[in-house]
Amino acid sequence: MDIPSLLILIAAVEEKSLSRAAERENLVTSAASKRIAELERRAGTALLRRHGRGVEPTPAGAMLYQRAKAIVRSVQLAQDALTSFSTDGTAKIRLASNRSTVLQFLPTDISGFLKRVPEARIDLMEAFSFDIPRMVSNGDADIGIYHARSPSPGVYSLPYRKDRVGLVVPRGHPLEAKGSLRLEEALDYDFLGYFPRHTFDQFLTLVSGTISRPLTIKTQVSNFEARCRMVREGLGIAVVPEGIAKNYLQMMGLSLLTLNDEWAVREFHVCVRDRDSLPGATAQLLEYLAHCAAMEQHFQRPR
Numbered sequence: 001m002d003i004p005s006l007l008i009l010i011a012a013v014e015e016k017s018l019s020r021a022a023e024r025e026n027l028v029t030s031a032a033s034k035r036i037a038e039l040e041r042r043a044g045t046a047l048l049r050r051h052g053r054g055v056e057p058t059p060a061g062a063m064l065y066q067r068a069k070a071i072v073r074s075v076q077l078a079q080d081a082l083t084s085f086s087t088d089g090t091a092k093i094r095l096a097s098n099r100s101t102v103l104q105f106l107p108t109d110i111s112g113f114l115k116r117v118p119e120a121r122i123d124l125m126e127a128f129s130f131d132i133p134r135m136v137s138n139g140d141a142d143i144g145i146y147h148a149r150s151p152s153p154g155v156y157s158l159p160y161r162k163d164r165v166g167l168v169v170p171r172g173h174p175l176e177a178k179g180s181l182r183l184e185e186a187l188d189y190d191f192l193g194y195f196p197r198h199t200f201d202q203f204l205t206l207v208s209g210t211i212s213r214p215l216t217i218k219t220q221v222s223n224f225e226a227r228c229r230m231v232r233e234g235l236g237i238a239v240v241p242e243g244i245a246k247n248y249l250q251m252m253g254l255s256l257l258t259l260n261d262e263w264a265v266r267e268f269h270v271c272v273r274d275r276d277s278l279p280g281a282t283a284q285l286l287e288y289l290a291h292c293a294a295m296e297q298h299f300q301r302p303r
Helices: 003-015 018-024 029-043 059-082 099-104 106-116 132-137 200-207 224-232 280-300
Strands: 048-051 054-057 092-097 121-126 143-147 156-170 190-193 216-220 238-241 254-259 265-272
Touching: 003 018, 003 029, 003 048, 003 054, 003 059, 018 029, 018 054, 054 059, 092 099, 092 132, 092 280, 099 106, 099 121, 099 143, 099 156, 099 238, 106 121, 106 280, 132 143, 132 265, 143 280, 156 224, 156 280, 190 224, 190 238, 224 238, 224 254, 265 280
Parallel strands: 092 121, 092 143, 190 216
Antiparallel strands: 048 054, 143 265, 156 238, 156 254, 156 265
């Protein structure tokens, strides 16, 4: 019994029609019928009963249908497991992360992990935070790192890191002397767009109740360095993660102001679909990232 023939049997039972089963499996009806006939010949018994309205399984066909579903599922699980390995057979981990984490935390964390597990291979994929839990849940990534106020449902999440976003302004800007402020105090100035939560509407939902009117957006730019360069050129002020903004302050003549709004602190989570079924290297990376988070929290506690 081969997998394609079992797939046709499954489709025929579920669709109650050979023609619809053939369409579902991208075959012509005659080819689907031939595969069922060959399956019945090998089984030595009738599997489908044909009638004017389509087909239905015989008792033997119903039994094989249930077994075939389990077989196909097992094959799919085996194929999914093999995606955890690169072409040379070494462990490969698909890690999806938002851009802030890629720039601020992962270079150090991945370097430390690969020193411990040098045979591992990491395929780092950049994605939006709101997409990452879905990617992990659907099996498109093995581990995900995203920021949200609370852990996302549908995946197993652990605390990872925290950061803050601040307000970047050119040196000599009227707001520079404040040092720290709430976003409300900057609403009279033009902003460069692209904010936490990635769309302006979602950002306004995040800050609702903390500002009296929408921001004035002159230009949208997602790249952090480009955004800081535009601030330098006087095109607006910008909300940027503090850890990233500090890389550009001196070279571009910028100042970073602390945002005192509660939403300016972001919580990052690391997530997997099922912690108990992770392949070895993936489980090791999850454990290592959780360890990094715990160590950072330890050193940040007041002494």
